[in-house]
Amino acid sequence: MAQFTPAFLDLVLERSDLVHLIDARVPLKKKGKDYWACCPFHQEKTPSFSVSADKQIYYCFGCHAHGNAIGFLMEYERLSFPEAVTLLAEDAGLALPEEQGKGPAVDTLKPLHQELERAVALYRQALRDNAEARNYLQTRGVLAAAIERFELGFAPAAAQFLTRNLGKSGEDRRLLAAAGLVSTRDDGTVYDRFRERVIFPIRDGRGRLVGLGGRSMDGREPKYLNSPETPIYHKSRVLYGLHQAREGIRRTGKALLVEGYLDVITLHQAGIDNAVAASGTALGNEQLELIFRAAPEIVLCFDGDSAGEQAAWRAVNLAPEHLRQGRLLRVLFLPQGEDPDSLVRGQGSAAFHALLATARPALDVYLEGLQKRHNIVVEDEKAVFLHHARALLQRLADPILKELYEQRVATLCGLRMARHPSPPLHQEPSRPRQRGQPSLLDRALLLLLQVPQAPAWQQVEAALLPFLFASDPAAKNFAQALDILRDTTHLDTHGLLSRIADPDQAAAWYRLAMTPLESTGTSVDEELRQREISDCVARINRRSRAERALFIGRAADQAGLAALSDSEIAELLRHRWRDDENRS
Template sequence: MAGRIPQNFLDDLLTRTELVELIQSRVPLKKSGRNYMACCPFHHEKTPSFSVSPGKQLYHCFGCGVSGNAIGFLMEYDRLDFISAVEELATRAGLEIPRDQSDTGPDLRPLFSLLARCTLFYQQQLKLDSGKQAVDYLKKRGLSGEVAKLFSIGYVAEGWDQLLKAEGTTEALRQQLAQSGMAIEKENGGYYDRFRNRIMFPIIDRRGRTIGFGGRVLDNSEPKYLNSPETPIFHKGQEVYGLYQALQANKSLDRLLVVEGYMDVVALAQFGVSYAVATLGTALTSDHIHLLYRHTGELVFCFDGDRAGRSAAWRSLETSLSEIKDGRQVRFLFLPDGEDPDSLIRKEGQQVFQQRVENAEPLSDYLLSHISEQCDMSHIDGRAKLASLAKPLIEKVKDPIFRELLEQKIQQSVGIQRAITRPVQQQRQSNKPIPSHARPKPVSPMRKAIGLLIQNPGFHQSIEEFHSLKNNTEAGADLLFELLELLQQQPELTSASLLEHWREKPAYQHLMKLANWDLEIPQEIAEEEFLHAFKRIQSNLYEQQLQLLLSEVKVRPLTTDEKQQLKELLSQKSQ
């Protein structure tokens, strides 16, 4: 079922989601009065200014201004798109996402279902006589049947249509196989299997769904490893192999070990190292790093000790610099020549390998040693060169504390005390506008009414008649009318779900600011203030209408309806 997610589902989802619990799973919160506080996860600060309101189900940072509901938090903190954030919350709440049939968006569920069947097909092929060669290979690599099952490892025999025969029984299915990257369309028509005579490694996302495959040959043919291409459900730069299994095996992850291949991940799991993941035949991206940091505070990058391995390690360091914040750590483990994680752990055992991981080189040490190799530190010009090489790297670091400590390390190495780069705090201060000391503008009744209603949706029940707002030309009248009309139809809406109705509309940011606006009105008189503001809006409207009719009567006779309206307005004014 394709299409847009119905608004009533989003309302229900946000009602079921406890924002404090969601944010607490990622950011430590401390109760402060009616709200919870923390140091903001979106900018560096020493004094907590990030507030989470259980009543409104909204968060707001008084330092950087970021604010939102549960969906917005996942989009910001986990770098998810809207659909992925909703899926994450739905999974937590145990809900299935419905779709609006009126929308024509792509339905990806058939592709997930197809790849699940492909996974089973490859597993079944491993058990056949034709799979004996693959089983022997896996046994030779020291893998047990239990680990093979854990990673859903399978096999496909030689042949151009093994999978097509099993899963491509109709033209629609053959097209799906091509769309999912499992089959390739011929130029002259027809299809053939992408993977042939390979051990198959399903790539599984965090929700346990197969999204692609990696295949390893059993002979000396090339390419040795073949991955699924980019598809609507598989993006190499955003996924890693083995993360699902690592999350299943560990309630919490102290660290993640990032290795280079599928077999490394599987072999390490065989020896009890259940926290290894691998990139999918592509260089490490910032999306990879952010994905991994959602689940741990420490990444250890494991590379061969040769020139190629160290080049890859350096690229990973450069990518990591901008992602380090809030105490996150990056370290590097370089293996002895001729070894990979698979061969080394079989040779040394789990305990010794684990010790290597724990003794991995911190990023700051690796950075300094790498750039020092290019400089003659016995001369002033060599030390100056090191400072020059370090400067653009330090400037990539966004976290002020880590940046300052890294700069101090470089300063000590080159023997200087002056700053190599301009402090982040100084940059921020220089970019700040000069504060205005003019008196703040008085709050209009319209702004106060909308702000109080967003923060207290239940106040709509005290308004008996509001349809006259449709005739009000004052700025914000149409918005107040829409809010009241929606709340009349759906009185159960919270602040968070009410705002969600405006996410795609121009007024969203304005409403979000009003939702977090401190009106400095005690809660016990807030509803009274709301009613007073609404009555002033109505009074202003009546005055506008009265003045218009009084000006009209000077130039022409009024109609019977206009006379009646004038009589009512004069009566209301005298009350």
């Protein structure tokens, strides 16, 4: 497992855009400086989930969910801490720290990406030089712009095309094999894996070249040939076209999953640029989660034949754990004998858009398929239907969706079902609202959490703060926040909050950090705000010095002046002199 240092984690958070990350999953609306939505972690009708672009943190004023980009991914996507950090690092283009004793280090993988880039450059030149391959793409309706956008190439028939050009040394030939570009026969001879095929380069979400797909032009089987599993290519974790579809997905808030590489390219040419495809395998859990990370709504597009129905059935059976609040999964069946490529080329993009509007909820498709398998008019088959339906619905991650479909199933089977509203997720006991004005230290903590960069905080006489602990409970929290700030220089709000270990304390601090300062009477003017912080620091210092003097005075009353040091006596006299001067 890679070891993530605090410095690396800070860099990951610095390079991440929390608003964009959350908005891709939970649509946000801007109100004032912050963004708001109904909380994805509990049920509510009025938005109480707030996201700060400045501080790069979120907080729900309803259920107290809180955190930064790492915490959000862990909670929303149900990722482990290393998985969340890795995902954010990849999206930010950051290389991960080297693995300690397990798996290949990042530096050993980079040459494989580079070897694929060199191979693709050769394949692209070979396409320019081969009229037959260009003619094949032309007959399939692939335009020159799409050839460039998707970096299409051609693998000549020669068995050692790559080896001759890229395999001049033993290390070069080792890289060709490790990247999945060549194979070895039993007699030890090496040959190119891709021969006499159109080449479709496959990039991951970060845009790194990880594998290739090759399509025969004469119908020779296998029609499609993909890279084998390699250290950088795992077909269950890759989606073809995702790199090119990022902008279309972001713009529409939807992702369209189709079956073939040419389907993706044809749809992009037609302006439907949010299409992706599975990479040489049936849709799996990792790929489905990968798409949901990019878009809150997915449309699965299948051919309208028995094979398409079977593929849809398998896909829908994967769905329940992925259908968390705010996510939509729909299924679209095309007319018999059509695929997206043939439909768009034959009838135009308008016809495909019209079909997209008919896409249906995945769970509806599942229940209809289940009804085809079991006649619910017959009691024993109805029991089997109920068993399977309830088993799938039990896996649903969204409690509201689960309740709605449980009611649907009960109605289908003529059953009466008691309504038991699902409990809110992560609901914490409500805390009583504090009455009265916040104390000086409450105010100081709020300002410190929101404006930790203010230079005045360095002027707090931290050594005297313990004398305020007994009189003001907020003093301990303020002192702790100040200690964190002093231990690590140049901390911003989310950097300070990320160093809180106690969950209850973290929730309280996130609430303070997300409370609009304007609502607390603080000026929006930066100069006036800095002046208020300086005044707050001065008042804290005066109060803590006074408490220190009272402590010394009590010690003198009990043990006499002889028990005090010279500095303590001088401090006591200075404080009493100030008191006399203030009274006069």
